[in-house]
Amino acid sequence: MRDRKISRRTFLKSAGTVAAGVGLTGFPAILRGAPKEILIGAVHPLTGLVAEAGQMSVWGLELAVEHVNKAGGIKSMGGAKLKLLVEDSESKNEVGAIAAEKLIRKEIVCLTGAFQSGVTMAISKVSDRYKMPLVVDVATADAITQQGFQYTFRVFPTISSMVRTGIQGIMEVTDKAGRPIKTAVVIHISEFTAKASFDIFYPMCDKVGAPWKILKKITYPEQTMSVASEVSEAKVLKPDALFINCRMRDAIMLVQEMYKQKFDVDGVFGIVGSGLADPSFHKQGKLSEYVFNACPWHDEVKPLALKVAKEYEARFKKPYNMNGSHSYDTILVIADALERAGTGDKEALRKALVATKLENKTSIGGPIKFDEKGDNIGAGAALVQIQEERSKCVFPHEFALAKAVYPAPKWEKRG
Amino acid sequence: MLYLQALINGILMGGVYGVMALGLSLIFGVLNIINLAHGNLMVIGMYISYLLFVLLGVDPYLSLFVTVFILFFIGFFIQRFILNPIIGAPEEMSVLITLGLGMVIQNILLMTFGPDYFTVDTSYKLSSLMFMGLSVDVAKIFTFVASLIITAVFFSFLQWTELGRAIRAASNNREAAMLMGINVKKIYCVAFAIGTATVGAAGSCISTFIPTSQGVGILFTMTSFVVVIIGGVGNYLGALAGGLLIGIVEEFGAVLLSGSMKQVVSFGLLILILLFRPEGLLGRKSEE
Numbered sequence: 222m223r224d225r226k227i228s229r230r231t232f233l234k235s236a237g238t239v240a241a242g243v244g245l246t247g248f249p250a251i252l253r254g255a256p257k258e259i260l261i262g263a264v265h266p267l268t269g270l271v272a273e274a275g276q277m278s279v280w281g282l283e284l285a286v287e288h289v290n291k292a293g294g295i296k297s298m299g300g301a302k303l304k305l306l307v308e309d310s311e312s313k314n315e316v317g318a319i320a321a322e323k324l325i326r327k328e329i330v331c332l333t334g335a336f337q338s339g340v341t342m343a344i345s346k347v348s349d350r351y352k353m354p355l356v357v358d359v360a361t362a363d364a365i366t367q368q369g370f371q372y373t374f375r376v377f378p379t380i381s382s383m384v385r386t387g388i389q390g391i392m393e394v395t396d397k398a399g400r401p402i403k404t405a406v407v408i409h410i411s412e413f414t415a416k417a418s419f420d421i422f423y424p425m426c427d428k429v430g431a432p433w434k435i436l437k438k439i440t441y442p443e444q445t446m447s448v449a450s451e452v453s454e455a456k457v458l459k460p461d462a463l464f465i466n467c468r469m470r471d472a473i474m475l476v477q478e479m480y481k482q483k484f485d486v487d488g489v490f491g492i493v494g495s496g497l498a499d500p501s502f503h504k505q506g507k508l509s510e511y512v513f514n515a516c517p518w519h520d521e522v523k524p525l526a527l528k529v530a531k532e533y534e535a536r537f538k539k540p541y542n543m544n545g546s547h548s549y550d551t552i553l554v555i556a557d558a559l560e561r562a563g564t565g566d567k568e569a570l571r572k573a574l575v576a577t578k579l580e581n582k583t584s585i586g587g588p589i590k591f592d593e594k595g596d597n598i599g600a601g602a603a604l605v606q607i608q609e610e611r612s613k614c615v616f617p618h619e620f621a622l623a624k625a626v627y628p629a630p631k632w633e634k635r636g
Numbered sequence: 637m638l639y640l641q642a643l644i645n646g647i648l649m650g651g652v653y654g655v656m657a658l659g660l661s662l663i664f665g666v667l668n669i670i671n672l673a674h675g676n677l678m679v680i681g682m683y684i685s686y687l688l689f690v691l692l693g694v695d696p697y698l699s700l701f702v703t704v705f706i707l708f709f710i711g712f713f714i715q716r717f718i719l720n721p722i723i724g725a726p727e728e729m730s731v732l733i734t735l736g737l738g739m740v741i742q743n744i745l746l747m748t749f750g751p752d753y754f755t756v757d758t759s760y761k762l763s764s765l766m767f768m769g770l771s772v773d774v775a776k777i778f779t780f781v782a783s784l785i786i787t788a789v790f791f792s793f794l795q796w797t798e799l800g801r802a803i804r805a806a807s808n809n810r811e812a813a814m815l816m817g818i819n820v821k822k823i824y825c826v827a828f829a830i831g832t833a834t835v836g837a838a839g840s841c842i843s844t845f846i847p848t849s850q851g852v853g854i855l856f857t858m859t860s861f862v863v864v865i866i867g868g869v870g871n872y873l874g875a876l877a878g879g880l881l882i883g884i885v886e887e888f889g890a891v892l893l894s895g896s897m898k899q900v901v902s903f904g905l906l907i908l909i910l911l912f913r914p915e916g917l918l919g920r921k922s923e924e
Contacts, residue, residue, distance in 0.1 A: 268743070268746060270852070275751075440896050441898060444858075445898065447645070449648075450642050450646075450887040450891050451890055453891075454890070457638050473847045474847060477762060477845065482764065483771065501752050501847075
């Protein structure tokens with residue numbers, strides 16, 4: 222075998238490859254150049270009965286990621302940009318849990334989600350097992366932060382704070398109108414969050430000194446095809462007011478049935494009724510007009526909130542509401558924590574999250590600060606009323622934009 | 637008084653359930669196909685009616701004819717290319733295929749129309765007749781009447797036309813029908829198409845009062861299966877009877893028991909029927 226002469230071409234090719242190899246492995250800063258991306262995972266319902274709401278949350282997350290990146294990314298990590306990975310929970314607990322596992326395997330630094338309390342409980346068990354920080358953007362059940370998990374935080378207010386503010390708001394609105402509520406009927410879906418809301422509502426009414434008497438508690442399954450009998454049941458009792466908790470689909474059927482059966486009440490009050498916040502419910506015109514809701518809300522007063530709301534509505538053609546704003550703020554919280562931690566390491570991030578105090582945000586309430594359970598003690602709630610197909614805050618005063626209309630005009634007067 | 641209202645609500649809802657289940661009854665009973673895409677096909681019908689109403693102002697009870705036409709061809713296509721290849725295979729195959737088909741339909745609808753809910757806002761959408769303090773929903777009365785008419789049309793078709801006889805023969809005994817010169821594959825396509833056409837009609841009927849979006853199909857499928865099994869598989873009167881029974885039982889269940897028991901009552905009834913009369917109320921033990 223004669224020796225093979227190395228041609229010039231071969232020599233240059235191999236030298237180049239070796240140089241590149243050495244560069245990539247030995248001197249990463251020189252050759253990698255741009256900082257890598259920081260992955261954030263999100264699990265939300267993009268299909269199923271609450272797909273509209275899930276989508277609006279995801280838009281909030283995406284908008285915030287864009288804004289953070291435009292402002293220079295995470296400066297303490299070399300200007301690294303955030304990247305959002307979204308998985309569909311399909312509104313099912315098991316699918317959400319699998320989605321969370323999938324995202325964790327893709328090496329995210331933080332997880333968020335999941336709108337439905339049941340799904341959120343499921344993903345929190347997964348994230349805690351992997352010691353992955355989870356910052357819940359939207360989910361109300363108190364139980365989520367009562368599992369003793371060190372890595373779970375929540376930006377959304379708890380049901381207790383929303384119910385308390387709601388009751389106070391309702392009492393004030395009805396007192397001001399000179400017509401305190403004497404009798405009421407409760408109607409809600411037999412689902413985790415709705416049940417949790419009312420389990421807190423009943424004793425809270427007594428604690429706060431609410432004047433009304435609950436005549437009947439009517440529940441129905443979320444998948445029902447009709448709420449005709451439920452409305453008939455409430456109608457025969459002739460209550461002053463209704464306290465409800467529905468998803469949007471059945472909320473629409475509820476107000477339609479009330480109209481069809483000519484069932485008038487002084488006021489319909491949603492107690493943490495997420496379905497009442499959805500745009501499709503607002504578009505029901507005279508049917509959904511004057512319906513109240515005790516719920517979290519977005520800030521409609523401060524400049525940052527107004528700016529973000531304007532961009533969100535122009536881009537996505539849907540109103541900036543409680544879901545979008547808390548999702549937006551969650552990215553701000555995560556970005557802020559990453560900035561202080563200076564690393565994507567899970568334990569360092571967790572410590573940084575614990576020390577969070579975020580004032581500049583788009584949801585109402587005080588600065589975002591987590592207690593020892595992971596709940597946001599600054600989280601606020603409001604009583605809003607649908608007026609002219611838009612929900613307007615009527616209580617508390619520092620965030621109120623409109624005056625409440627109570628009692629609501631009867632059906633025949635609404636045309 | 638409340639019970640009388642519950643009875644009225646139940647009968648009207650029964651008409652709704654009946655019309656929803658008619659198409660399934662034909663497909664399940666005659667073709668032995670477990671069509672899990674049933675609800676999603678109905679949602680297609682509802683979207684068609686919605687579009688025709690919003691774009692051209694056509695009332696859903698008129699656009700019903702368009703929906704029937706379009707869903708007929710969709711059904712023919714599905715049977716011809718997706719389900720005919722598995723004739724003779726175990727019935728469980730149809731479960732898997734139609735389940736997948738349902739998901740494809742749901743996601744196409746999601747991509748095309750988004751997740752928003754809609755109803756067809758006709759002038760009579762919110763009308764009700766009031767007498768003696770009882771209210772009767774006008775839109776549901778129309779649907780009830782429609783379900784009776786569709787059942788009558790169906791029944792006469794299957795009983796008295798040549799094609800109807802061929803369909804019944806093919807469902808009874810496929811080999812014998814082939815020996816008699818019946819093109820069984822084509823008959824199956826027509827039968828499935830008629831089934832989906834009925835489903836489309838049902839969708840048009842209910843579009844004014846059941847808020848719909850891509851995710852609702854599964855609810856319609858579940859309800860329809862319960863109705864068909866209770867009422868009697870393959871018996872179109874059975875679909876109506878089953879629908880009425882479930883409608884009344886559910887509305888009374890809501891009033892007498894706590895609200896969430898509503899579905900427990902109808903599924904409980906399903907279990908009882910399966911235990912003691914598995915052919916359903918009006919079903920016959922063997923198709924004669």
